[in-house]
Amino acid sequence: MNIDITAKPFNLNEQACVWVRDTLKAMTEEEKIGQVFCGILWDKPGTRAEALFEDIAPGAIMYRPFASAKMRDYSLKLQALSKIPLLIACNLERGGSGGNGGMADGTYFSSPMGVAATDEYEQALRLGRIAAREGNAAGINWTFEPIIDIDINPENPITNVRTFGSDTDRIITMAKGYCDGCAENAMAVCIKHFPGDGVDYRDQHLMASINSLSAEEWFETYGKVYRALIGHGAQTLMSAHIKQPALSRSINPALTDGEILPGSLSRELNQGIVRERLGFNGVICTDATQMVGFTAAMKREDAIPMAIENGADMLIFSINQKEDAGSLRRGIARGILSRERLDAAVLRILALKASLGLHEKQRSGTLVPEPSAMEWIRCEEHRAWARECAGKNITLVKNQENLLPLSPDKTPKVALLQITNERCQGKLPEVELFAGLLRKEGFSVSYLDEIPLPGPEYPVSEFKKNVDLIVYYANMKVGSNQTTIRLVWDDFLGETSPKYVCDIPTLFLSFSNPYHLVDVPMIKTYINAYASHPPAVEAAVEKLMGRSAFTGVSPVDPFAGLWDTRL
Incomplete structure (x- = not known):
């Protein structure tokens, strides 16, 4: 040999x-x-x-x-x-927990794409450090990361936010950062x-x-x-x-x-x-x-x-x-x-x-x-790093109608819709967190799928009196054994879809798949947050209220090469 x-x-x-x-x-x-x-x-x-x-x-x-x-x-x-x-x-893909593996109680730092959206090597280094520190503590010495696939096709249902994006130079920088964080802690x-x-x-x-x-x-x-x-x-x-x-x-x-x-x-x-x-x-x-x-x-x-x-x-x-x-x-x-x-x-x-x-x-x-x-597992330093990463990666893709920042004085009555492919009874905990944070800001929040919608006995004009802002919270989670992570409207003729964008201000936040504009190109205010977990939810609300700037740099083309998604 x-x-x-x-x-x-x-x-x-x-x-x-x-x-x-x-x-x-x-x-x-x-x-x-x-x-x-x-x-x-x-x-x-x-x-x-x-x-x-x-x-x-x-x-x-x-x-x-x-x-x-x-x-x-x-x-x-x-x-x-x-x-x-x-x-x-x-699989220590997102730190000590989250995504496609890790420990149930580890630190969910961010998705790889969320790390790449900061455009900072330091964030990738921290991702690797958390993965290695927390993994080592449990006796793990080999991580099946980093994913260095290139997210070329927006229709691919398994790469998506699990990658560092579509730019080869940024992928290399981020993957090296992850590897360096692991190398510091003897993790293959x-x-x-x-x-x-x-x-x-x-x-x-x-x-x-x-x-x-x-x-x-x-x-x-x-x-x-x-x-x-x-x-x-x-x-x-x-x-x-x-x-x-x-x-x-x-x-x-x-x-x-x-x-x-x-x-x-x-x-x-x-x-x-x-x-x-x-x-x-x-x-x-x-x-x-x-x-x-x-x-x-x-x-x-x-x-x-x-x-x-x-x-x-x-x-x-x-x-x-x-x-x-x-x-x-x-x-x-x-x-x-x-x-x-x-x-x-x-x-x-x-x-x-x-x-x-x-x-x-x-x-x-x-x-x-x-x-x-x-003691490394979900230690305060790691959780603080996750909050910092979320604060840096959230990306404002569209704000065509200058809807942001939000104000309960302008749009006090919010109708919120959860869109997810996760198996859950009722609302996801992070959606409940999001709704609760909006209520703390002074908004009245109801769920769009739990209130009357326009129909033969309820005209659009009345609906407009009861709803000032429609917000979509999307968490179409990337995972194996599914053929698509596109939006799905389960109700008749898509009753909760963005039908009323010309009548009611509408905001869309994606906490996973960054390409949802493919299915909602009519929405004028669109944000990508890359990970559906508390640090991202909290950071998103800070930005919606105008207390924190949007600094995320999209690692992919969120418009998916389509002209109408930019309008």
Whole structure:
């Protein structure tokens, strides 16, 4: 194996190199097979940490969201069960909590796009610091961030505010900031989702989506970002269930359409592009192997060993860990996976662990910090940082009618409508907070879907006497397994939609998807706030009342390239 573990991103000294080589040499094939698996742990009734070790000893475990104290307890148990120190991962996308993962009680700093809207490296650095400090306290040493996808297509339902936007230079600055905050606290990062989400309008959790850029366009955009972060020392890269036909054919021109594979399974993309053209020496992991883009590519019995043979070093999650481990064993016996490739994958995984000092922490019993480290979780400094970020990122997109600042003297009677795709009974807590803050300012607030609307017995002229201002609070949350995050009007003929913008002043605030003007171009006053959490709600009210200036710089085109959205 010609793998230099003294080079970036591992940068191992001789002592660490000796541990890696001696550990690999002493491992059985069964132990090597275990190392390439990353299991998943949910805190559900009856969950047993031991169950993850009943067939193989995995190299990594990833937590889904639950309380930080429980995570710490599991980390202690899992590390005690593991002969080789574990990588313990979490989606720390928005700090210690929020979005697609983290701790249930961690600090929700902001979405990546909300951080980018400040246009300040310092805010991205703080995002990484919070993620690493709070994650480390719970025993986490690997974050599946930063997301370095480019939000090119406003219709994409999964990139959106999870990205740092559409400008490659700003993405690079923000992603480096996140990585630097993690590096200060010995947290490994993962750049994703190679070969790049954000071009297709489909969710790559539900199919193998397509990055359709030409090879030249790709290297000028996604390639530029990946080179920058690889050069900056990112330790791991997630190869996703996304196809890139032009890149694949730049390595193998003979490929037919049917032979083009998603990154997670593609030798052309992992070996040809990531290793050879981008020069990445770190660990390549797949995205979750339960996702349709992986499961529908070929028989699972073949896909599991082929992913490792074609360049992935670690498989993220299993449908059935025992079955998948068996597929890997049989893949070796069938000649699908070579022992040389397995050894190379395990070598890099061990080098990653050594680069984090996990072998030394295991000896000293410090793989999980002392309980005092839990003081980082939602500490006052982190919460203050979240408030500051919200105060800087909220973006005034349109104020065509000079409606702002608001005043209870001008528009005392407010009708508020919540628009959300979150499952909830009644109103979201942050919507109730927003309504309460408006009431404290002197407004009378009712909910638009709870008051009479114009109809045969209630003319528009009467409606206008009872409502001075209509406010829309939108939280169309970005998440997997949905085909759109566009606005939906559930009532007949959209009775609560912006029908009366010419009769009643109307204000729209989006606390997630920044592209809602696509569906409400008639609204003249529009604001993007990027995260539906108390700091953003409180900061938004301060700005609505004119006590704080709008300083956010949009990381994307909120008009989505349409002319009528600007009117």
